[in-house]
Amino acid sequence: xxxxxxxxxxEVKGLTCGYGRAVILQDVSFVVHPGxxxxxxxxxxxxxxxxLRCLIGLLKPLQGDIAYFGKSFTAADAxxxxxxxxxxxxxxxxxxxxxxxxxxENVSLPLEEHTSLSRPDREEIVTLKLAQVGLSGxxxxxxxxxxxxxxxxxxxxxxxxxxxxxxxxxxxxxxxDPITSREMDRLIRQVRDVLGTTMIIxxxxxxxxxxxxxxxxxxxxxxxxxxxxxxxxxxAAHSPDPRVxxxxxxxxxxxxxxxxxxxx
Ligand SMILES: Nc1ncnc2c1ncn2[C@@H]1O[C@H](COP(=O)(O)OP(=O)(O)OP(=O)(O)O)[C@@H](O)[C@H]1O
Ligand SMILES: [Mg+2]
Numbered sequence: 001x002x003x004x005x006x007x008x009x010x011e012v013k014g015l016t017c018g019y020g021r022a023v024i025l026q027d028v029s030f031v032v033h034p035g036x037x038x039x040x041x042x043x044x045x046x047x048x049x050x051x052l053r054c055l056i057g058l059l060k061p062l063q064g065d066i067a068y069f070g071k072s073f074t075a076a077d078a079x080x081x082x083x084x085x086x087x088x089x090x091x092x093x094x095x096x097x098x099x100x101x102x103x104x105e106n107v108s109l110p111l112e113e114h115t116s117l118s119r120p121d122r123e124e125i126v127t128l129k130l131a132q133v134g135l136s137g138x139x140x141x142x143x144x145x146x147x148x149x150x151x152x153x154x155x156x157x158x159x160x161x162x163x164x165x166x167x168x169x170x171x172x173x174x175x176x177d178p179i180t181s182r183e184m185d186r187l188i189r190q191v192r193d194v195l196g197t198t199m200i201i202x203x204x205x206x207x208x209x210x211x212x213x214x215x216x217x218x219x220x221x222x223x224x225x226x227x228x229x230x231x232x233x234x235x236a237a238h239s240p241d242p243r244v245x246x247x248x249x250x251x252x253x254x255x256x257x258x259x260x261x262x263x264x
Contacts, residue, residue, distance in 0.1 A: 006034050007070050009166060009198045010055070015064035017054045023062070024050045026224040030217060032166075037192055037199045039209050039232075041247065042219035048202045049093075049170065051219070055200065056090055056168055057081065068166075086114055088166040089159030093174060095151045097143040103130065103154050104139035110161040129157040132194075133187060149180035153187065160191070166198045167191070173205040185211050206250060218244050 008031035018024040024047040032038050040048050053059035055066060057073065066073045068084050076084060089110075097106050104126050111122045130136055133153040143151060152172060159167055172188060173181040185208050191197050203209060209216060209232050216235065218228040220243060228235055228244040236248035 008032060009034050009036075009069060010200075011065075011067045011070075012055075013065045013067075015051075015054060015066065016062045017050060017059055017064075018062060019050075023224060025054075025219070027064070028225045029064075030226060030229065032198060032200065035192060035196050035198055037188070037201065037212050037214045039213040039216040040200065040202045040219065041204070041209060041216050043221060043247070046219040046221040047224070048219055052168055052170060052200070052202055056088065057085065086162060087164055088168060089162065089164040091152070091155045091159050091167065091169045091172070093170040095143075095155040097151060097154055097158070099143050102140050102142055103135065103146075103157075106143070106154060107158045107161055110158060114162055125161065129160050130154075132160065132191070133157045147180075148175045149184060152176070152184055156187070156191070160195070160197075163195070164197065166200065169199060169201045171203055171205075172201060173203060173208050178207070181205060181208065182211075184208075188212060206248070209248075218247060 010032040012031070013029050015028045016023060016026050028051070040051060042048055050059065054061055061074055065075070068087060071080065071084065073081065073084050098109070101109070104123070107126045107129050108122050111117055111125060117125070126139065127136075130138060133156050135150065135153050135157060138146075138150070138154075143154070146154060156167075156169075169188070172184050176184060188199060188201070189212060192199055201212070213232050215229060216232050217226050218235070219225065220227040228239050228241055230239075232248055235244050239245050
């Protein structure tokens with residue numbers, strides 16, 4: 001065994017969070033390893049988006065600590081917080097592209113906000129990022145001119161603009177047909193393999209979970225936290241918890257056929 005395993009990218013310890021008096025997640029702890037594709041799964045209302053909001057700093061934890069690369073995000077001052085925020089990109093469920101801006105302008109936005117790069121340098125990065133997600137030549141299109149799959153790709157290009165170590169992706173397959181969803185999964189895998197990006201993905205899509213996840217965290221509403229974690233195939237076959245098996249075996253035959261790993 002490696003005596004010095006790499007430090008976790010994210011370390012969550014005793015996290016409790018919620019809204020007003022309602023506690024949604026209680027005393028949740030987990031780590032995320034470098035280059036890992038971690039899926040957060042579970043039934044509707046179990047707190048997946050709430051967890052994501054805490055991790056990206058949109059919701060303040062009631063208790064506990066979230067650390068990135070060994071540095072506390074929860075206890076960080078404004079400057080440290082800005083530095084940590086720069087290490088991750090977020091793709092919201094709605095994509096959150098600016099409708100009045102072209103794709104190039106959308107992708108360029110984080111570069112204008114967080115760097116002092118010249119305009120030609122920014123344009124070069126925008127071209128590269130759009131190429132990385134398969135949208136070369138779409139620079140001048142507006143979001144309304146894009147298909148659902150193209151919008152997700154564009155949002156991914158924008159999230160990658162600052163070369164983040166971590167990407168948070170909320171429901172990458174939502175609203176996509178099975179073929180486009182599979183292409184999206186392939187792209188996510190490619191980004192991880194080529195750039196080494198750590199991915200935290202919230203998803204309901206069983207085929208994506210089986211195809212992409214190195215590990216899943218299963219959240220449950222009544223438990224207010226994680227009821228299982230592990231490789232999806234192991235959990236589906238061997239979890240002692242019927243709630244976990246039920247969730248993963250809803251249609252395992254479909255997941256098995258459409259969730260085959262990609263050919264090299
Ligand atoms: N802004 C909010 N104010 C108050 N309660 C909220 C808020 N957002 C979510 N909740 C509640 O927190 C619980 C968890 O919601 P959350 O959106 O995290 O679930 P989820 O697992 O993402 O569900 P889904 O799969 O439907 O997206 C739900 O009971 C929800 O009603
Ligand atoms: Mg949600």
